[in-house]
Amino acid sequence: NIFITIGVFILIMSYFLFENDCSFSRTFFGFPLVSIGFGLLVLGAIMPNSFLYQWKSAVLTKIAELSYALYLIHMAVILSTQTIFAELGLAKNSSLMFLLSIFFCFVLAIILHYIIEKPFMKMRKRFI
Secondary structure (H helix, E strand, O other), rough: OHHHHHHHHHHHHHHHOOOOOOHHHHHHHHHHHHHHHHHHHHHHOOOOOOHHHHHHHHHHHHHHHHHHHHHHHOOOHHHHHHHHHHHOOOOOOOOHHHHHHHHHHOOOOOOOOOOOOOHHHHHHHHOO
């Protein structure tokens, strides 16, 4: 749990240090700080005595299954959603745009997961 606490602290600290900073220092220091923070969260989550390790959730399990597909498509989907809905008059930084982007990311990730990822995982098991 100490890794989780330190990870959350680093993420909060990096948010406030680099909130509106679009400079070299954000790239050089901010991104590695965020990576370290999330790394500590993952490290804390895989420890058997951690509360995250013991917490079982069907929703989080499904998100974990979709994580690779989400990783692959999230930027293209977010930018496409913003472009399409901005032409319809929706502000790019609105809460509704954020929710629509999340929705479309998950829809496309589910499609990719069941049409591409799962069949190829079955093929892999057959050939290996």
